[in-house]
Amino acid sequence: MTLAPIALMDPAVSGAARVPRHLARAPEGGGPVCTLAHKLDGFAPLTGQDRAALEGLTGYVRPVERHTVLVEQECVANYALIVFAGFASRFKRRLSGRRQILAYLIPGDLCDRGALHGYPLDHAIETLTDCRIAKVPRTAYLDLLGRHPRVALALQRARLAEEATAREWMANIGMRSGLERTAHLLCELLERLGRIGQASDGQFDLPLTQGDLADALGLSNVHVNRVLQALRRDGLISLRGSRLRILAPRRLRQLAEFEAGYL
Incomplete structure (x- = not known):
């Protein structure tokens, strides 16, 4: 069965991306x-x-x-x-x-x-x-x-950053709730995409299915859907098409206990 992109379920992301290391030039x-x-x-x-x-x-x-x-x-x-x-x-x-x-x-x-x-x-x-x-x-x-x-x-x-990210993902699945681990992943993606110039104003394209998210987060598709809806109801994220926007970046980072140093 083919899963529809999460855009159809109206998820969202946000947060201002941090300036890359060494203030690297824009693409x-x-x-x-x-x-x-x-x-x-x-x-x-x-x-x-x-x-x-x-x-x-x-x-x-x-x-x-x-x-x-x-x-x-x-x-x-x-x-x-x-x-x-x-x-x-x-x-x-x-x-x-x-x-x-x-x-x-x-x-x-x-x-x-x-x-x-x-x-x-x-x-x-x-x-x-x-x-x-x-x-x-x-x-x-x-x-x-x-x-x-x-x-x-x-x-x-x-490669060192990749190894650190793998450890963070392990901790995410082992120690955080479904809501917290989803928030953490969204914060991480915003940071990573922002560093390569593919996120701005707390927004980025996320053309993934709920199954793609579920298989990364260790959750069921139904659980992912519920978490995304909860994040929307709380005013943390919004979505138009596949464009995710984080409406309250500070609150989302606090929920996830997200610190970008490992990236």
């Missing part, structure tokens, strides 16, 4: 390649040559339809997988078919485990929406890192 032209450079520039300031090298990855970008498995669990990818547009996810699935989303991948996020180390993934990666994805061959990726140490440093720091 030029708004393109997906600039999004990658913008994210990495927030972890380690890049030079013009670094940014030009990242621009060179455009040749590997291809459109990918939603619900496409990009890497299967236990597979070794001989390329670096980079999201340039859309939402993807890391997930595990049981034999019963039940899925647990371990992370949302947004523009600028990547998986390079196979390219760097030749290790198999202990999870799968799948697009949640229509995406633009780059599969950068191992040789080209390693050459990029060797020639541009600032890019390599930024990627190392980005």
